[in-house]
Amino acid sequence: MSYDEYYVKSVIRTLPDWPEPGVMFRDITPLFKDPKALRMISDAFIQRYMDSEMTHIACIDARGFLIASIMAYQLQKPLVLVRKKGKLPGKTVHQEYQLEYGTSAVEMQVDSVSAGDKVLVFDDLIATGGTILAACTLIKTLGANVIECAALIDLPDLQGSTRIQDTGIPVYTLLAYEGL
Known part of the structure; x- marks a missing residue:
């Protein structure tokens, strides 16, 4: 089965004005109810x-977990979690980042990666790039290198993928949607 962008886009649901007016939310949850689409993107x-x-x-956290776990299993690579602050047990490091309306933070367990590791950072969507850039900072803090950032969807109008690439990290996405 080969990847079919038009089919996958037909499965993704667009919700206008959610979570606030003017936002076109790209809901990927229907992909998980469609085995054909999920297989296409995973493959x-x-x-x-x-x-x-x-x-x-x-x-x-959290939709990125679902596709990345399939990838890790198939590629036989360790899967490490980047979660919202306060969700991981044990010793962690955290990184704050800017949102349109304030700040948020993500964290990783200190033994997630170490010097010499080459890490792919995966999320479901790249908007402003803040979450992925915070994850990259954490990975570098722990001594590892980020080789690429990947996501199912890019929203290029929000410049997130450009911000990531401006740090010298390549970005790969399967789909792009114009607008917010």
């Missing part, structure tokens, strides 16, 4: 990273 990412030098996949 596309697995094919891309099959011969990669990556040693770990870092996935971002």
Whole structure:
């Protein structure tokens, strides 16, 4: 089965004015009810990273967990979690980042990655890039290197993928949607 952008986009639901007026929310949850679409996107990412030098996949809370866990299983790579602050047990490091309306923070357990590890950062969507950039900072703080950031969806009008690339980290996405 090959990747079909039009089919996958037909499964993703667009919710206007959610969570606030003017936002076109791209809801990927229907993908998880459609085995064909889920297989298409999973296989596309697995094919891309099959011969990669990556040693770990870092996935971002929470929808990023779902696709990245399939990738980690198929590629036989460790999966490490980047979660909202206060959700991980044990010793953690955290990084704050700016939102349109304030700040938020993500964290990782201190033994998630270490020096010499080559990490792929995965999330479901890139908007402003703040969450992914915070995850990259955490990974670097722990001594590892980020080899690429990947997401199912890019919202290029919000410039997040450009902000990530401006730090020298490549970005790969399967889909792009114009607008907010």
